[in-house]
Amino acid sequence: MDADSDHVAGSDPPGSDGLQGFVDKDGVSVPLGSGGGQDEEDPHGEMDDLTIPFLGDRWRWQYPFRSLKAAGAVLAMGSDWSVSTADPLLEMEVAVERVSEGVRGHGTPFLPDERLDLVDALAGFTAGSAYVNHLDDTGTIEVGKLADLTVLDRDLFDRTAGPIGDARVLGTFIEGVPVHEDPALDG
Numbered sequence: 001m002d003a004d005s006d007h008v009a010g011s012d013p014p015g016s017d018g019l020q021g022f023v024d025k026d027g028v029s030v031p032l033g034s035g036g037g038q039d040e041e042d043p044h045g046e047m048d049d050l051t052i053p054f055l056g057d058r059w060r061w062q063y064p065f066r067s068l069k070a071a072g073a074v075l076a077m078g079s080d081w082s083v084s085t086a087d088p089l090l091e092m093e094v095a096v097e098r099v100s101e102g103v104r105g106h107g108t109p110f111l112p113d114e115r116l117d118l119v120d121a122l123a124g125f126t127a128g129s130a131y132v133n134h135l136d137d138t139g140t141i142e143v144g145k146l147a148d149l150t151v152l153d154r155d156l157f158d159r160t161a162g163p164i165g166d167a168r169v170l171g172t173f174i175e176g177v178p179v180h181e182d183p184a185l186d187g
Contacts, residue, residue: 065095066114075116076132077124088125090165092156095121101165118156118164147176 052059061067069075077095079086090101095116098109109115116124130139138146151171154161161167172180 060111063111064114065116065120069116069120074128074131075120075124076128077121078129087165089152089167089169092118092121092125093164095124096164101163104163122156147173149173 051062055062065075077091078088079091085091094100096118097104098112098115099107127139130136137144138148141149149172150169151173153168153170156164156167168182169180170182170185171178
């Protein structure tokens with residue numbers, strides 16, 4: 001896909017008859033907030049009351065992360081929406097587990113077939129977001145790119161290390177320069 005002429009679509013794509021056409025041969029990038037989790041007091045929260053009744057059968061196409069990825073879309077993830085967290089680690093957890101922090105371990109995943117693999121969620125928050133912003137010199141770790149990095153307190157791929165959303169940022173580097181360091185690192 002040509003980054004100068006990419007197609008960007010909102011997170012509410014057409015229904016089941018249109019995903020492949022939605023992600024055409026030239027590609028499409030889809031900025032996504034990783035909603036689709038539930039609230040502790042109301043497991044399906046506003047979805048059951050305020051969204052699903054108005055969408056009819058199309059409610060099953062909310063947050064279609066895996067389907068969009070399978071159709072060839074470049075996923076760009078993150079949120080500045082007031083009904084979602086801006087914490088990318090919690091958003092990644094919701095994209096992978098399809099339950100929110102408040103119902104971990106006992107909540108029913110919202111549309112579990114749309115779960116992303118962790119590697120795809122990480123790519124959406126890094127390379128995908130860089131792509132839609134035309135930031136060709138960041139988004140992945142490779143020679144010649146800016147050293148924009150975040151160091152976490154655990155390996156997110158080690159599922160025994162705890163929930164993704166509980167990971168702590170130890171350091172953040174922009175172009176290789178530390179802009180945040182956890183005081184606990186000073187020993």
